[in-house]
Amino acid sequence: MERRKFIRNSASAIAAGFIAPSMLNYGNLFANHVSANDKINVGLIGCRGMGWANLSDFLIHPEVDCVALCDIDQNVLNRRAADAEKLRNTKSALYGDYRKMLERKDIDIVIIGTPDHWHCLQMADACAAGKDVYVEKPIANSIAECDAMVAAAKRYNRVVQVGQQQRSGDHWHEMKKYIDSGKLGKIAQVNVWANFNYAAILNPIPDSPVPAGIDFDTWLGPAPMRTFNEKRFHGAWRMFWDYGGGLMTDWGVHLLDMALWGMNVTGMPNRIFSSGGQFAYPDNYA
Ligand SMILES: NC(=O)c1ccc[n+]([C@@H]2O[C@H](COP(=O)([O-])OP(=O)(O)OC[C@H]3O[C@@H](n4cnc5c(N)ncnc54)[C@H](O)[C@@H]3O)[C@@H](O)[C@H]2O)c1
Missing domain, CATH: 3.40.50.720 (NAD(P)-binding Rossmann-like Domain)
Structure with a gap:
Protein backbone atom coordinates (compact mmCIF):
# COMPACT_ATOMS: atom_id res chain seq x y z
CA MET A 1 0.00 0.00 0.00
CA SER A 168 -3.25 3.55 22.92
CA GLY A 169 -2.08 1.39 25.83
CA ASP A 170 -3.31 -2.22 25.87
CA HIS A 171 -4.00 -2.27 29.60
CA TRP A 172 -6.15 0.86 29.34
CA HIS A 173 -8.10 -0.71 26.49
CA GLU A 174 -8.65 -3.77 28.68
CA MET A 175 -9.90 -1.47 31.43
CA LYS A 176 -12.34 0.14 29.03
CA LYS A 177 -13.59 -3.22 27.77
CA TYR A 178 -14.05 -4.49 31.33
CA ILE A 179 -16.02 -1.43 32.41
CA ASP A 180 -18.14 -1.54 29.25
CA SER A 181 -18.92 -5.23 29.91
CA GLY A 182 -20.96 -4.13 32.94
CA LYS A 183 -19.23 -6.67 35.24
CA LEU A 184 -18.63 -3.91 37.77
CA GLY A 185 -22.31 -3.03 37.89
CA LYS A 186 -23.42 0.57 38.06
CA ILE A 187 -20.47 2.80 38.84
CA ALA A 188 -21.38 5.71 41.11
CA GLN A 189 -18.02 7.40 41.49
CA VAL A 190 -14.53 7.34 39.96
CA ASN A 191 -11.54 8.64 41.88
CA VAL A 192 -8.40 9.70 40.02
CA TRP A 193 -5.19 10.14 41.96
CA ALA A 194 -1.98 11.74 40.80
CA ASN A 195 0.92 11.71 43.20
CA PHE A 196 3.64 13.81 41.61
CA ASN A 197 5.73 16.70 42.79
CA TYR A 198 8.14 17.12 39.92
CA ALA A 199 8.58 20.74 38.85
CA ALA A 200 6.27 21.75 41.69
CA ILE A 201 9.08 22.45 44.13
CA LEU A 202 10.49 25.66 42.78
CA ASN A 203 12.27 27.84 45.27
CA PRO A 204 12.35 31.25 43.61
CA ILE A 205 15.59 32.64 42.25
CA PRO A 206 16.22 36.15 40.84
CA ASP A 207 15.83 36.90 37.14
CA SER A 208 19.09 36.74 35.21
CA PRO A 209 20.49 37.58 31.77
CA VAL A 210 19.43 35.21 29.02
CA PRO A 211 22.07 32.47 28.72
CA ALA A 212 24.10 32.26 25.52
CA GLY A 213 22.50 30.47 22.60
CA ILE A 214 18.89 30.99 23.73
CA ASP A 215 16.36 33.02 21.74
CA PHE A 216 14.19 33.87 24.73
CA ASP A 217 11.86 36.26 22.85
CA THR A 218 10.85 33.42 20.57
CA TRP A 219 10.51 31.04 23.51
CA LEU A 220 8.01 33.52 25.03
CA GLY A 221 6.23 33.81 21.67
CA PRO A 222 2.52 34.44 22.33
CA ALA A 223 3.07 34.65 26.13
CA PRO A 224 3.50 38.00 27.96
CA MET A 225 6.95 39.64 27.79
CA ARG A 226 9.11 39.25 30.90
CA THR A 227 12.75 38.97 31.88
CA PHE A 228 14.46 35.60 31.90
CA ASN A 229 14.24 33.34 34.91
CA GLU A 230 15.66 29.85 34.86
CA LYS A 231 12.91 28.53 37.17
CA ARG A 232 10.23 29.48 34.64
CA PHE A 233 12.08 28.06 31.66
CA HIS A 234 12.94 24.56 30.37
CA GLY A 235 10.70 21.97 31.99
CA ALA A 236 9.60 24.23 34.86
CA TRP A 237 7.37 26.47 32.64
CA ARG A 238 4.44 24.04 33.16
CA MET A 239 3.90 25.46 36.66
CA PHE A 240 3.06 28.99 35.40
CA TRP A 241 -0.24 30.15 33.92
CA ASP A 242 1.49 32.09 31.13
CA TYR A 243 2.73 28.81 29.64
CA GLY A 244 0.81 25.87 31.12
CA GLY A 245 -1.75 24.83 33.70
CA GLY A 246 0.30 23.10 36.41
CA LEU A 247 0.05 19.39 37.09
CA MET A 248 -3.74 19.57 36.66
CA THR A 249 -3.38 20.01 32.91
CA ASP A 250 0.02 18.31 32.63
CA TRP A 251 -1.30 15.05 34.10
CA GLY A 252 -5.03 15.78 34.08
CA VAL A 253 -5.12 15.25 30.32
CA HIS A 254 -3.76 11.77 30.88
CA LEU A 255 -5.50 10.49 33.99
CA LEU A 256 -8.77 12.43 34.11
CA ASP A 257 -9.13 11.46 30.47
CA MET A 258 -8.97 7.78 31.46
CA ALA A 259 -11.88 8.27 33.87
CA LEU A 260 -13.94 10.20 31.31
CA TRP A 261 -13.20 7.64 28.59
CA GLY A 262 -14.02 4.73 30.92
CA MET A 263 -17.34 6.32 31.85
CA ASN A 264 -18.18 7.37 28.27
CA VAL A 265 -18.36 11.01 29.27
CA THR A 266 -18.18 13.29 26.26
CA GLY A 267 -19.79 16.47 27.58
CA MET A 268 -18.61 19.19 29.93
CA PRO A 269 -18.75 18.83 33.73
CA ASN A 270 -21.74 20.23 35.64
CA ARG A 271 -19.66 21.31 38.59
CA ILE A 272 -16.00 21.58 39.59
CA PHE A 273 -14.51 22.49 42.92
CA SER A 274 -10.98 22.53 44.28
CA SER A 275 -9.10 23.24 47.45
CA GLY A 276 -5.41 23.50 48.19
CA GLY A 277 -2.66 25.37 49.90
CA GLN A 278 1.06 25.77 50.08
CA PHE A 279 1.77 23.53 53.04
CA ALA A 280 4.88 21.51 52.29
CA TYR A 281 6.95 24.18 50.55
CA PRO A 282 5.85 27.59 51.84
CA ASP A 283 8.80 29.36 50.17
CA ASN A 284 7.71 28.12 46.79
CA TYR A 285 6.33 30.47 44.14
CA ALA A 286 2.88 31.78 45.05
N1 LIG B 1 2.79 12.78 26.43
C1 LIG B 1 3.53 12.83 27.52
O1 LIG B 1 3.60 11.87 28.31
C2 LIG B 1 4.36 14.05 27.80
C3 LIG B 1 5.41 14.00 28.74
C4 LIG B 1 6.16 15.16 28.96
C5 LIG B 1 5.86 16.34 28.27
N2 LIG B 1 4.81 16.35 27.40
C6 LIG B 1 4.47 17.58 26.65
O2 LIG B 1 5.53 17.84 25.74
C7 LIG B 1 5.69 19.25 25.56
C8 LIG B 1 7.14 19.63 25.89
O3 LIG B 1 7.39 19.36 27.26
P1 LIG B 1 8.88 19.16 27.79
O4 LIG B 1 8.78 18.69 29.18
O5 LIG B 1 9.64 18.33 26.81
O6 LIG B 1 9.40 20.70 27.75
P2 LIG B 1 10.92 21.22 27.67
O7 LIG B 1 10.89 22.60 28.24
O8 LIG B 1 11.84 20.22 28.25
O9 LIG B 1 11.21 21.26 26.10
C9 LIG B 1 10.58 22.17 25.23
C10 LIG B 1 11.57 22.51 24.10
O10 LIG B 1 10.90 23.39 23.19
C11 LIG B 1 11.82 24.43 22.81
N3 LIG B 1 11.04 25.57 22.31
C12 LIG B 1 10.29 26.44 23.01
N4 LIG B 1 9.70 27.32 22.19
C13 LIG B 1 10.11 27.00 20.93
C14 LIG B 1 9.83 27.54 19.64
N5 LIG B 1 9.01 28.57 19.47
N6 LIG B 1 10.42 26.96 18.57
C15 LIG B 1 11.25 25.89 18.71
N7 LIG B 1 11.55 25.35 19.92
C16 LIG B 1 10.98 25.89 21.01
C17 LIG B 1 12.59 24.68 24.09
O11 LIG B 1 13.80 25.39 23.87
C18 LIG B 1 12.82 23.26 24.60
O12 LIG B 1 13.97 22.69 24.01
C19 LIG B 1 4.68 19.91 26.50
O13 LIG B 1 3.52 20.25 25.79
C20 LIG B 1 4.38 18.84 27.53
O14 LIG B 1 3.10 18.97 28.10
C21 LIG B 1 4.09 15.23 27.13
Missing part, protein backbone atom coordinates in the same frame (compact mmCIF):
# COMPACT_ATOMS: atom_id res chain seq x y z
CA GLU A 2 1.30 3.39 -0.95
CA ARG A 3 2.42 5.53 2.02
CA ARG A 4 -0.02 8.42 1.58
CA LYS A 5 -2.98 6.09 1.05
CA PHE A 6 -2.08 4.17 4.16
CA ILE A 7 -1.96 7.32 6.22
CA ARG A 8 -5.28 8.47 4.77
CA ASN A 9 -6.92 5.10 5.46
CA SER A 10 -5.80 5.36 9.04
CA ALA A 11 -7.17 8.87 9.28
CA SER A 12 -10.59 7.99 10.65
CA ALA A 13 -9.01 6.20 13.58
CA ILE A 14 -6.50 8.94 14.08
CA ALA A 15 -9.06 11.71 13.75
CA ALA A 16 -9.98 11.19 17.37
CA GLY A 17 -6.31 11.78 18.10
CA PHE A 18 -5.79 8.64 20.02
CA ILE A 19 -3.55 6.25 18.10
CA ALA A 20 0.15 6.22 18.80
CA PRO A 21 2.53 6.06 15.85
CA SER A 22 3.86 2.75 17.08
CA MET A 23 0.32 1.31 16.90
CA LEU A 24 0.10 2.22 13.24
CA ASN A 25 2.96 -0.18 12.82
CA TYR A 26 4.34 1.22 9.59
CA GLY A 27 7.51 -0.63 10.56
CA ASN A 28 6.05 -4.11 10.19
CA LEU A 29 4.32 -3.24 6.95
CA PHE A 30 7.38 -1.88 5.25
CA ALA A 31 10.26 -3.50 7.06
CA ASN A 32 13.13 -4.42 4.76
CA HIS A 33 11.54 -3.08 1.58
CA VAL A 34 11.21 0.65 1.99
CA SER A 35 11.45 2.50 -1.28
CA ALA A 36 12.38 6.17 -1.41
CA ASN A 37 8.75 7.00 -2.28
CA ASP A 38 7.50 5.32 0.86
CA LYS A 39 9.79 7.31 3.13
CA ILE A 40 8.09 9.48 5.73
CA ASN A 41 10.10 12.59 6.49
CA VAL A 42 9.70 14.10 9.93
CA GLY A 43 10.63 17.51 11.31
CA LEU A 44 10.73 18.14 15.06
CA ILE A 45 9.92 21.48 16.72
CA GLY A 46 10.99 21.59 20.38
CA CYS A 47 13.76 19.06 20.88
CA ARG A 48 14.64 18.99 24.59
CA GLY A 49 12.25 16.61 26.39
CA MET A 50 9.14 14.89 25.08
CA GLY A 51 9.69 16.08 21.51
CA TRP A 52 12.92 14.13 21.42
CA ALA A 53 11.27 11.09 23.08
CA ASN A 54 8.60 11.13 20.36
CA LEU A 55 11.14 11.46 17.57
CA SER A 56 13.17 8.55 18.96
CA ASP A 57 10.01 6.41 18.85
CA PHE A 58 9.25 7.52 15.30
CA LEU A 59 12.78 6.54 14.27
CA ILE A 60 12.29 2.95 15.46
CA HIS A 61 10.44 2.59 12.14
CA PRO A 62 12.85 2.18 9.22
CA GLU A 63 10.73 4.15 6.75
CA VAL A 64 10.79 7.26 8.94
CA ASP A 65 13.61 9.76 8.49
CA CYS A 66 14.30 12.89 10.49
CA VAL A 67 15.21 15.63 8.05
CA ALA A 68 15.00 18.71 10.28
CA LEU A 69 15.23 19.79 13.90
CA CYS A 70 14.12 23.15 15.27
CA ASP A 71 14.74 24.68 18.68
CA ILE A 72 15.25 28.18 20.07
CA ASP A 73 18.04 26.87 22.32
CA GLN A 74 21.20 26.30 20.30
CA ASN A 75 22.63 24.05 23.03
CA VAL A 76 19.61 21.73 22.89
CA LEU A 77 19.64 21.83 19.10
CA ASN A 78 23.30 20.83 18.83
CA ARG A 79 22.89 18.07 21.42
CA ARG A 80 19.85 16.58 19.69
CA ALA A 81 21.48 16.90 16.26
CA ALA A 82 24.32 14.73 17.57
CA ASP A 83 21.83 12.29 19.16
CA ALA A 84 19.87 12.01 15.91
CA GLU A 85 23.04 11.41 13.93
CA LYS A 86 23.96 8.62 16.33
CA LEU A 87 20.58 6.94 15.73
CA ARG A 88 20.60 7.14 11.95
CA ASN A 89 24.04 8.25 10.81
CA THR A 90 22.48 11.08 8.78
CA LYS A 91 22.57 14.81 9.42
CA SER A 92 19.36 16.78 9.99
CA ALA A 93 19.02 20.41 8.93
CA LEU A 94 18.88 22.71 11.97
CA TYR A 95 16.48 25.64 12.46
CA GLY A 96 15.82 28.28 15.09
CA ASP A 97 12.64 29.50 13.39
CA TYR A 98 10.00 26.82 12.86
CA ARG A 99 8.38 28.81 10.03
CA LYS A 100 11.56 28.38 7.97
CA MET A 101 11.47 24.66 8.67
CA LEU A 102 7.84 24.48 7.53
CA GLU A 103 8.82 25.97 4.15
CA ARG A 104 10.55 22.66 3.31
CA LYS A 105 8.54 20.67 0.82
CA ASP A 106 10.11 17.36 1.83
CA ILE A 107 8.62 17.23 5.35
CA ASP A 108 5.51 15.02 5.71
CA ILE A 109 4.97 15.08 9.48
CA VAL A 110 5.84 17.65 12.12
CA ILE A 111 6.23 16.68 15.76
CA ILE A 112 5.50 19.56 18.15
CA GLY A 113 7.27 19.15 21.50
CA THR A 114 7.28 22.79 22.59
CA PRO A 115 5.73 24.18 25.80
CA ASP A 116 1.93 24.33 25.74
CA HIS A 117 1.67 28.05 24.97
CA TRP A 118 3.18 27.42 21.52
CA HIS A 119 1.11 24.42 20.42
CA CYS A 120 -1.78 26.25 18.77
CA LEU A 121 0.24 28.53 16.50
CA GLN A 122 2.75 25.91 15.48
CA MET A 123 0.12 23.26 14.85
CA ALA A 124 -2.05 25.61 12.77
CA ASP A 125 1.00 26.82 10.79
CA ALA A 126 2.12 23.23 10.19
CA CYS A 127 -1.36 22.27 8.91
CA ALA A 128 -1.42 25.35 6.66
CA ALA A 129 1.96 24.27 5.28
CA GLY A 130 0.42 20.91 4.33
CA LYS A 131 2.08 18.83 7.06
CA ASP A 132 0.47 16.15 9.19
CA VAL A 133 1.07 16.78 12.88
CA TYR A 134 1.83 14.94 16.11
CA VAL A 135 1.31 17.59 18.77
CA GLU A 136 2.04 17.04 22.41
CA LYS A 137 -0.61 17.27 25.10
CA PRO A 138 -2.29 19.24 26.55
CA ILE A 139 -3.59 20.29 23.14
CA ALA A 140 -3.45 23.96 24.19
CA ASN A 141 -4.11 26.32 27.09
CA SER A 142 -7.68 27.34 26.27
CA ILE A 143 -10.79 25.87 24.69
CA ALA A 144 -10.66 28.66 22.08
CA GLU A 145 -7.17 27.57 21.00
CA CYS A 146 -8.29 23.93 20.86
CA ASP A 147 -11.27 24.92 18.68
CA ALA A 148 -8.93 26.85 16.35
CA MET A 149 -6.69 23.79 16.09
CA VAL A 150 -9.58 21.47 15.21
CA ALA A 151 -10.67 24.02 12.59
CA ALA A 152 -7.12 24.14 11.14
CA ALA A 153 -6.92 20.33 10.92
CA LYS A 154 -10.27 20.24 9.09
CA ARG A 155 -9.61 23.22 6.86
CA TYR A 156 -6.28 21.89 5.61
CA ASN A 157 -7.44 18.27 5.74
CA ARG A 158 -4.51 17.09 7.84
CA VAL A 159 -3.99 14.01 9.97
CA VAL A 160 -3.40 15.21 13.51
CA GLN A 161 -2.66 13.19 16.59
CA VAL A 162 -2.29 14.36 20.19
CA GLY A 163 0.22 12.88 22.64
CA GLN A 164 -2.30 11.27 24.97
CA GLN A 165 -0.62 7.92 24.63
CA GLN A 166 -2.67 6.26 27.38
CA ARG A 167 -5.47 5.97 24.80
